[in-house]
Amino acid sequence: MMAKKQKFYVVWAGFKPGIYKTWEDCQKQVVGFDRAKYISFKTQQEAEEAFDQSYETVRDLKGKKDLFALKTDSKPILKSIAVDAACKGNPGTLEYRGVFTASGTPIFDRGPYKMGTVNIGEFLAIVLALAWLKKEKLDYPIYSDSITALSWVRKKRVNTKLKWTQKNLELRSAVLKAVEWLKHNSYSNPILKWDTQEWGEIPADYGRK
Numbered sequence: 358m359m360a361k362k363q364k365f366y367v368v369w370a371g372f373k374p375g376i377y378k379t380w381e382d383c384q385k386q387v388v389g390f391d392r393a394k395y396i397s398f399k400t401q402q403e404a405e406e407a408f409d410q411s412y413e414t415v416r417d418l419k420g421k422k423d424l425f426a427l428k429t430d431s432k433p434i435l436k437s438i439a440v441d442a443a444c445k446g447n448p449g450t451l452e453y454r455g456v457f458t459a460s461g462t463p464i465f466d467r468g469p470y471k472m473g474t475v476n477i478g479e480f481l482a483i484v485l486a487l488a489w490l491k492k493e494k495l496d497y498p499i500y501s502d503s504i505t506a507l508s509w510v511r512k513k514r515v516n517t518k519l520k521w522t523q524k525n526l527e528l529r530s531a532v533l534k535a536v537e538w539l540k541h542n543s544y545s546n547p548i549l550k551w552d553t554q555e556w557g558e559i560p561a562d563y564g565r566k
Contacts, residue, residue, distance in 0.1 A: 365404035369412035370394035422557035436457040441561035442478025453478035474527035479506035484535040498547040
């Protein structure tokens with residue numbers, strides 16, 4: 358059995374910002390901290406160099422490609438919206454957002470919600486993007502990297518195994534409202550799968566891998 362490679366975790370926003378050598382130590386600083394900001398790195402040198410920069414700068418550089426310079430056979434539609442969700446735990450504290458694909462400029466950012474999942478966040482982000490585009494009368498497509506969320510939107514139904522409790526009533530309410538919106542609204546915006554392998558991380562990515 359191969360030994361697990363060590364990673365180094367940079368925490369910009371947490372109970373105690375710094376560089377941590379284990380996920381367990383990093384968790385203590387970010388779990389339960391509202392809008393924690395952290396990213397993992399393969400080497401200590403990378404982590405130290407990243408800590409000297411802002412989280413936003415590093416997030417935008419890590420795992421992302423220049424979409425204007427892609428040489429792949431397929432290319433994303435840049436005049437579009439990209440969505441993503443991040444969850445600390447499964448289930449855990451959930452947040453999701455949407456950005457303009459070409460520039461990464463934020464359009465909306467929601468959360469944190471207690472006891473959620475990434476797929477639920479992706480679903481909510483897609484529906485919120487659809488509602489925003491309809492309000493603004495824009496025909497932009499929407500990109501998500503969650504096949505499950507794309508399926509839920511098409512079926513207008515959330516098929517989750519997540520247990521609804523008193524802890525996630527707010528999230529459940531958001532899901533029910535999103536499903537109702539889909540049932541009572543029409544749209545022509547294409548909802549597309551982001552090709553991470555070809556195009557790099559989706560522009561809305563939280564950079565917390």
